[in-house]
Amino acid sequence: MKNYLYASFPSLTCNESLARGVCAQFAIMLDPTVEELSDVRTAVSEAVTNAIIHGYGNADGQVVMELEAEDDMLTVTVRDTGRGIEDIELARRPFYTSKPGEERSGMGFAVMEAFMDSVEVESAPGRGTTVIMRKRFLRDG
Amino acid sequence: MKLKLSLKGNELNAALAGELDEHSAADVRRKLDDALRDPDITRVVFDMRSVTFMDSSGIGVILGRCRRLIERGGSMNVINAQRSVEKVLRISGVYKLCNERSGR
Numbered sequence: 456m457k458n459y460l461y462a463s464f465p466s467l468t469c470n471e472s473l474a475r476g477v478c479a480q481f482a483i484m485l486d487p488t489v490e491e492l493s494d495v496r497t498a499v500s501e502a503v504t505n506a507i508i509h510g511y512g513n514a515d516g517q518v519v520m521e522l523e524a525e526d527d528m529l530t531v532t533v534r535d536t537g538r539g540i541e542d543i544e545l546a547r548r549p550f551y552t553s554k555p556g557e558e559r560s561g562m563g564f565a566v567m568e569a570f571m572d573s574v575e576v577e578s579a580p581g582r583g584t585t586v587i588m589r590k591r592f593l594r595d596g
Numbered sequence: 597m598k599l600k601l602s603l604k605g606n607e608l609n610a611a612l613a614g615e616l617d618e619h620s621a622a623d624v625r626r627k628l629d630d631a632l633r634d635p636d637i638t639r640v641v642f643d644m645r646s647v648t649f650m651d652s653s654g655i656g657v658i659l660g661r662c663r664r665l666i667e668r669g670g671s672m673n674v675i676n677a678q679r680s681v682e683k684v685l686r687i688s689g690v691y692k693l694c695n696e697r698s699g700r
Contacts, residue, residue: 468619475649493649493680500651504618558625560655562688569687 510537536583613646638670
């Protein structure tokens, strides 16, 4: 089975719960365990929050979420056309935050990595960021 | 997200309910900081029993309050987290900060 969903929404924090709800509903058709489903919800929330807070810095913008299901694999792509990331390696480091004055945990990417099988980040300053996350649902795992 | 605060001696119990993400974090942070204006509060217990979702925005809220408490010689604890919330707390090292300086 192959399925696909494209969603685009404004960079409002109220859309975080919308995005993870849509993603969870989409992922259910892959028959995940309760734990796998909550992992996906958390990872999506991190990626969408990053797009809103860091990509657009709370300014107006559009966040794109693409979901793809193929066999037992879910691929989630979250894309913004915001300011981009200068040093991806640094941004992915646990506890690193580019906004230290704002009481951020710096755990966004670390959580995505812990909860998904793979996390790819493509970014260029001034051109936005794309995060591609994959998770395989192992029914007898 | 709902937040119920109750004070018992110097200990503030913060019972959270619902989803704690970036969207709801600001309100929770403001309410907790209002309560922490009382300098006699030296301990906060976050009761996560009814938290159905939390991402790293929630970690920021907890760690920020923890820092303030440690500065005044106090401590915090995080209890009753559901499995998915517990996982985020564990990865972020929050449990290592629990009861620090409690002297118990």
